[in-house]
Amino acid sequence: MSRKSEETRARILQTTLDLLQSGSPHLTRISDIAKAAGISRQALYLHFPNRAELLVAATKYLDEKVNIDASLAESRAASSGMMRLDAFVRAWGTHIPVIYGVGRALMAMSDTDAEARAAWDDRMSAVRHGCAAAVNALIRDGDLRPDLTDDTATDLLWTILSVRNWEALTQTCGWTQDAYLAEISRLSRGALTRPDR
Amino acid sequence: MSRKSEETRARILQTTLDLLQSGSPHLTRISDIAKAAGISRQALYLHFPNRAELLVAATKYLDEKVNIDASLAESRAASSGMMRLDAFVRAWGTHIPVIYGVGRALMAMSDTDAEARAAWDDRMSAVRHGCAAAVNALIRDGDLRPDLTDDTATDLLWTILSVRNWEALTQTCGWTQDAYLAEISRLSRGALTRPDR
DNA sequence: GAATTTCTTGACACCGTGTCAAGTTGACAT
DNA sequence: ATGTCAACTTGACACGGTGTCAAGAAATTC
The missing domain is CATH 1.10.357.10 (Tetracycline Repressor, domain 2)
Known part of the structure; x- marks a missing residue:
């Protein structure tokens, strides 16, 4: 959980929120989020185990x-x-x-x-x-x-x-x-x- | 569009409505409907081109x-x-x-x-x-x-x-x-x- | 009883999610 | 400078659900 890791984590969450705010949920695929965040799809799975937990984390982040x-x-x-x-x-x-x-x-x-x-x-x-x-x-x-x-x-x-x-x-x-x-x-x-x- | 065909069509639609009434939508897969209607999954596609049109037809049927x-x-x-x-x-x-x-x-x-x-x-x-x-x-x-x-x-x-x-x-x-x-x-x-x- | 429609079985492609493995990059410590 | 470790990459694959295609069996209709 180094500085770098938290940084990308935050970037992923912010990107998720951004994409969801402008565009329907089903158009916001895992791969879309990863791409927009500038990392590979698999790297996203290093931070969040699945889509649901990503969304939940994004909600908490927004809160x-x-x-x-x-x-x-x-x-x-x-x-x-x-x-x-x-x-x-x-x-x-x-x-x-x-x-x-x-x-x-x-x-x-x-x-x-x-x-x-x-x-x-x-x-x-x-x-x-x-x-x-x-x-x-x-x-x-x-x-x-x-x-x-x-x-x-x-x-x-x-x-x-x-x-x-x-x-x-x-x-x-x-x-x-x-x-x-x-x-x-x-x-x-x-x-x-x-x-x- | 013979008698038989219309008959199964109606059975499919009624089965669709029944399954949807008792059970969440995503638990009502095409294969579930076909099985409950007593036909193969592919036979259902002979009557309805896709899931959306099946649901639309079911709605009209209900109406x-x-x-x-x-x-x-x-x-x-x-x-x-x-x-x-x-x-x-x-x-x-x-x-x-x-x-x-x-x-x-x-x-x-x-x-x-x-x-x-x-x-x-x-x-x-x-x-x-x-x-x-x-x-x-x-x-x-x-x-x-x-x-x-x-x-x-x-x-x-x-x-x-x-x-x-x-x-x-x-x-x-x-x-x-x-x-x-x-x-x-x-x-x-x-x-x-x-x-x- | 022959022709035609209905249905069956089985295979396959596609998409999105999630998993696994092997290899690369870069930061940091000593 | 070298070795270590974490973060990330590429590429492959399984799975579930939808939709497609082909070949053949069964039932209906005439």
Whole structure:
């Protein structure tokens, strides 16, 4: 694990992220990544045992760079439940485009690879915890719709905030990121909070 | 295209649907389907040129059997815009589980196969037309939120009603179909209609 | 009963992933 | 400067799944 080794490792990961960000996952083959990183395909296997672990490592690498937890933490600072919900929605919604490339690859692999699925599920369960925290803040303030249990509300918010929905609205429907954030905030609020306030 | 030929063709399609309904798409290989249909793998290629066209044919076959258009048409009979929205949401939401098996396979193939993607997009654009019709009915009655254009509203409803959201809530979160229908109806209504009514 | 369609068996090519072996390059230590 | 070790290279191969081709058997149809 010398300096040189870590250097190429980082280059591989960065190249992987770059390729995934611009180009569909199945067009990002192991050989494509190796070529773009300036090494042989076999050399890549000296650093990562298989495609799934490469993608997982790339995800972690990205996480370290952008520190998603810190961004989400800021939503915890909000005073009221309503503000907290909004802060969380905006924080997560802003991070989706950052992780979309690798996320899409992980989702595609989830069909066939248990390891990839586990890695993606892990990320998604972290988001779910954020949803649950926002829901709890609403409950504390008495702002949750009375006909929703906390679990139901969390499921609903988590689904509304899915990467797939971001993909549908911004990629398929062509919405701008701002339009997405605005509508999805309103939708989340309308879905979870009492109609009378 | 004799009697025998059509017979096996139908058997292949039905077997395909059966296998897709119970088991993930990548576990439904061409050879699996052939075996389950009681013919050789090569015989299957005498009826369908490739996997994508087989799936597309299976989708059409299913459409003919369940007649999804007829089911959606009933929502057109509703008098008020609000009722029409609700009828459409329930009609489509009820059909999602029927098409989920083949839909999932088509979605998975969409990553790699243009033909599969076209077939799925075609289905989804049919749903989108239904969404647009419901939105227009709301507009006619003056019940659409004033801050939504018809396109935005259609995009939003179409996204809310996506197969992915059904999958997230019923398959991942474990909601019953009834719970899904109830919540998604409420969500759709809340997202599109004026808050004051 | 003969012609034709349907299906079978078996072989092979292609693609992408993953593995293995043998050899090259370069950095560093002594 | 020489030997050692890690990083990397080239080239070969296995595997699984899709799709193709050819030759022959079996069933249908007329």
